[in-house]
Amino acid sequence: MSASALSLQGIRKDFGETQIIRGVDLEIPAGERHAIIGPNGAGKSTLFHLISGKYSKTGGRIGLNGEDVTTLEPYAIARKGLSRSFQITNIFPRMTVFENVRCGLLWSMGLKYAFWKLVGRQKDLNERTSEILEMIGLTDRQAIPAGVLTYAEQRTLEIGITIAGGANVIMLDEPTAGMSASETDQTVELIRRVTEGKTLVMVEHDMGVVFDLADRISVLVYGEIIATGKPEEIRNNKAVQEAYLGEAPEEETETVGGAH
Amino acid sequence: MPALLGPFGIWIVCAIVLAVMPVIFSSPVSVTIMNQMGISIVFALSYNMMLGQGGMLSFGHAVYFGLGGFFSVHVMNYIEVDGWPIPLPFLPFIGGLFGLAFAIIIGSFSTRRAGTVFAMISLGVGELIAACSIIFVVFFGGEEGVSGDRTMGPPVFGTEFLKEIEVYYLTAVIVFVAAALMYLFSLTPAGRMANAVRDNPERAEFVGYSQRQVRFMSFCASGFFAGIAGGLFAINYEILTEENLNLTTSGWVLLMAYIGGIGFFIGPIVGAVLLTLLQTVLSNHTELWLLYVGLLFVLTVMYVPSGLTGLMMMHGPAMKAGRLGQLAKPYMIAGIPLLVALAGGVAVLEMLNHYNNAPVGDNVAHFFWMAVDTHNPANWAVALAVTAIGAYTTYRATPQVREAWAEANDFSEKGGDR
Ligand SMILES: Nc1ncnc2c1ncn2[C@@H]1O[C@H](COP(=O)(O)OP(=O)(O)O)[C@@H](O)[C@H]1O
Numbered sequence: 140m141s142a143s144a145l146s147l148q149g150i151r152k153d154f155g156e157t158q159i160i161r162g163v164d165l166e167i168p169a170g171e172r173h174a175i176i177g178p179n180g181a182g183k184s185t186l187f188h189l190i191s192g193k194y195s196k197t198g199g200r201i202g203l204n205g206e207d208v209t210t211l212e213p214y215a216i217a218r219k220g221l222s223r224s225f226q227i228t229n230i231f232p233r234m235t236v237f238e239n240v241r242c243g244l245l246w247s248m249g250l251k252y253a254f255w256k257l258v259g260r261q262k263d264l265n266e267r268t269s270e271i272l273e274m275i276g277l278t279d280r281q282a283i284p285a286g287v288l289t290y291a292e293q294r295t296l297e298i299g300i301t302i303a304g305g306a307n308v309i310m311l312d313e314p315t316a317g318m319s320a321s322e323t324d325q326t327v328e329l330i331r332r333v334t335e336g337k338t339l340v341m342v343e344h345d346m347g348v349v350f351d352l353a354d355r356i357s358v359l360v361y362g363e364i365i366a367t368g369k370p371e372e373i374r375n376n377k378a379v380q381e382a383y384l385g386e387a388p389e390e391e392t393e394t395v396g397g398a399h
Numbered sequence: 400m401p402a403l404l405g406p407f408g409i410w411i412v413c414a415i416v417l418a419v420m421p422v423i424f425s426s427p428v429s430v431t432i433m434n435q436m437g438i439s440i441v442f443a444l445s446y447n448m449m450l451g452q453g454g455m456l457s458f459g460h461a462v463y464f465g466l467g468g469f470f471s472v473h474v475m476n477y478i479e480v481d482g483w484p485i486p487l488p489f490l491p492f493i494g495g496l497f498g499l500a501f502a503i504i505i506g507s508f509s510t511r512r513a514g515t516v517f518a519m520i521s522l523g524v525g526e527l528i529a530a531c532s533i534i535f536v537v538f539f540g541g542e543e544g545v546s547g548d549r550t551m552g553p554p555v556f557g558t559e560f561l562k563e564i565e566v567y568y569l570t571a572v573i574v575f576v577a578a579a580l581m582y583l584f585s586l587t588p589a590g591r592m593a594n595a596v597r598d599n600p601e602r603a604e605f606v607g608y609s610q611r612q613v614r615f616m617s618f619c620a621s622g623f624f625a626g627i628a629g630g631l632f633a634i635n636y637e638i639l640t641e642e643n644l645n646l647t648t649s650g651w652v653l654l655m656a657y658i659g660g661i662g663f664f665i666g667p668i669v670g671a672v673l674l675t676l677l678q679t680v681l682s683n684h685t686e687l688w689l690l691y692v693g694l695l696f697v698l699t700v701m702y703v704p705s706g707l708t709g710l711m712m713m714h715g716p717a718m719k720a721g722r723l724g725q726l727a728k729p730y731m732i733a734g735i736p737l738l739v740a741l742a743g744g745v746a747v748l749e750m751l752n753h754y755n756n757a758p759v760g761d762n763v764a765h766f767f768w769m770a771v772d773t774h775n776p777a778n779w780a781v782a783l784a785v786t787a788i789g790a791y792t793t794y795r796a797t798p799q800v801r802e803a804w805a806e807a808n809d810f811s812e813k814g815g816d817r
Pocket residue numbers: 154159177178179180181182183184185186
């Protein structure tokens with residue numbers, strides 16, 4: 140069975156009376172880099188929360204690598220190989236940078252809730268942590284509490300924690316938001332490298348980043364996907380242009396839409 | 400110096416200190432106080448596994464301490480009456496198992512949430528168990544409690560624990576082992592994730608850990624070590640009463656951990672030692688000792704939330720930079736008037752207490768090796784003036800301390816080559 144890495148069927152979410160996600164269907168094949176774009180308040184983060192188990196679903200079904208994960212808790216979904224970052228930096232502020240990354244690795248390296256093993260003695264674990272720190276470029280910051288990192292460093296660490304466990308579906312919610320142009324470039328390179336051979340789902344406002352990284356793009360407007368397709372298809376899609384990209388679809392490097 | 404001895408240096412130093420303490424402080428009273436310190440250290444460390452390491456604020460930790468103690472004293476009686484062949488050193492372990500058993504039962508529902516809900520449940524359970532102790536007289540012994548005799552077990556290496564000093568060494572060994580195990584727990588995956596859940600429970604879930612399960616494990620470990628402390632208590636005092644598991648004791652362990660500093664492994668040890676000293680020594684000198692402990696707690700919460708250990712650790716960077724000396728003078732300038740103010744404040748409180756509570760005709764209060772007539776307005780004037788002048792001078796000196804502090808910790812500018 141060639142199941143999609145991620146399969147959303149009729150996903151809905153109401154907050155009280157308000158329908159925020161109004162029936163989302165989406166199939167993301169394994170290995171694809173998929174971007175979700177849409178104006179602010181469209182429900183992109185909410186959709187991430189639904190997929191990753193943070194919110195319960197009002198309706199619909201979610202499949203991860205062919206398995207139904209609709210009603211699972213976040214930790215159970217994470218154990219099945221889906222890992223996500225957050226739009227608002229979400230790290231362990233009082234623990235060191237090294238420990239932050241290591242927390243992302245503990246479960247996947249089989250250490251679970253062990254209280255008879257010392258983390259310091261786990262050679263593989265610590266080597267892998269160092270490798271990831273090297274990869275995300277935070278090696279020389281590894282000993283300080285994560286809470287005192289700069290904003291861009293915290294965003295990078297957020298990605299580091301997310302990819303550490305080797306999940307095969309990676310979801311990044313606005314990984315470059317608030318970064319300078321050069322920081323954005325570095326982050327895009329990092330994302331490209333760390334998601335090699337994996338399925339990536341990401342929310343992004345920077346169209347340059349989107350058209351650069353994504354294999355396919357979905358456009359979410361008012362809780363509905365109005366179009367899914369290859370970057371050029373999306374760029375030329377009438378509905379998308381009207382609803383979202385406005386009148387300047389060719390200016391790809393600009394941040395467009397209600398990004399602010 | 401401990402650094403010279405390698406990674407275990409600090410533990411070796413601690414073991415030596417534990418071994419020689421009763422040689423230095425050999426009076427029976429000191430040995431009793433040190434035994435009490437040992438019990439408090441294990442209890443406070445176990446409390447901090449939840450609060451400092453796991454982010455769970457409990458108002459009912461004495462439940463596990465007390466139940467561990469009660470079961471230990473009952474087992475002690477089985478040893479005596481029914482001849483159970485259990486050597487005394489195993490008793491704290493039995494206390495620990497009962498602490499663990501109750502932690503498993505109560506933790507199974509109380510660790511579902513952290514924060515206020517957890518705190519309220521701990522308070523409710525604490526109240527509940529304390530109430531049970533009045534109802535189940537057979538087990539808890541009613542008002543007199545349950546007493547036993549520790550000397551009736553099979554001898555261990557020829558000792559029957561008749562002497563206080565033998566009990567000291569037994570306590571010391573168990574305190575050392577328990578402290579080491581609690582420290583090691585903090586270095587295991589379960590212990591590291593306890594910190595992670597404390598910092599950010601949501602994120603912990605997204606790296607594969609159930610926050611509830613992580614809290615539950617810390618909670619159980621904490622209950623186990625509290626039970627060990629209870630077992631040590633049973634050995635030392637040979638009696639347990641309702642007081643050992645009620646909310647006062649639960650509050651006391653919170654004070655020890657917090658005043659010592661919940662952010663550091665040694666914090667609760669510092670707190671346990673200090674508060675045991677206050678409890679045993681200061682209480683001989685003044686009826687108001689609990690008031691002073693309360694003031695110390697309030698001041699810690701307000702001004703040094705990282706506790707006494709935090710206060711010490713704050714000086715680490717300046718010390719590394721060799722600039723601790725810069726602080727000596729400003730500390731003296733502010734510290735001496737502060738001591739004067741505190742002495743004045745204590746004098747006022749002691750006089751007030753004496754004036755209100757002494758029998759008619761007894762006009763002389765005794766404190767600070769002085770005899771003060773509390774019915775002489777001049778003495779009141781002096782005490783109030785000393786307090787006021789001390790406080791004002793301290794207040795005037797604080798900017799200097801702050802400045803010196805900033806300078807000693809300024810590594811960016813003056814520390815460099817500029
Ligand atoms: N927990 C919540 N309760 C009620 N409304 C919410 C909640 N979370 C998000 N919303 C609403 O859902 C809409 C979509 O939000 P969000 O998913 O954050 O949008 P996006 O990430 O696309 O900018 C917004 O109108 C927001 O106010």
